[in-house]
Amino acid sequence: MAWVVLVLAGLFEIVWAFAMKQSDGFTRPWPTMIMAIAMLLSVGLLAWSMRSLPLGTAYTVWTGIGAVGAFVVGIAVLGETASLLRVLAAVFIVSGLVLMKLSSSD
Numbered sequence: 001m002a003w004v005v006l007v008l009a010g011l012f013e014i015v016w017a018f019a020m021k022q023s024d025g026f027t028r029p030w031p032t033m034i035m036a037i038a039m040l041l042s043v044g045l046l047a048w049s050m051r052s053l054p055l056g057t058a059y060t061v062w063t064g065i066g067a068v069g070a071f072v073v074g075i076a077v078l079g080e081t082a083s084l085l086r087v088l089a090a091v092f093i094v095s096g097l098v099l100m101k102l103s104s105s106d
Helices: 002-022 029-049 054-075 084-105
Strands: none
Touching: 002 054, 002 084, 029 054, 054 084
8 A cells, every 4th residue: 555655645746846837936826836735745645655665765766756757747748858868767767666666575
C-alpha cells in the first residue's frame, strides 16, 4: 500500500508543478490555490509512505515521478522541446526509479 500512496504523492507533485507554471508567478489565484493544495497532498502522502518505506527510496521515487511527469506534461501540454538528449535523460531517470524499486525489500 505504501508504494501506491507514494505513486499518488508523485502524481500530485506533477499537478503542483504544472499549476505553479500556470500561476504565472503566483499572480493567478486559481492555479496558485490548486498548487498549494496539491503540494500539501503530495508532501502529506510522501510522509505517510515513509512510515514503511526507506527515506532514500521514497524520496528518490517521489522526485523522479515528479521530474519525469513534469517533463512529459511540459512536452505534451505546454509544447516544450522533446530533444533526443532530454528524452534520454528522462529514460535514465525512469531506469533509476525501476532500479530503486527492484532494490527495495519493501
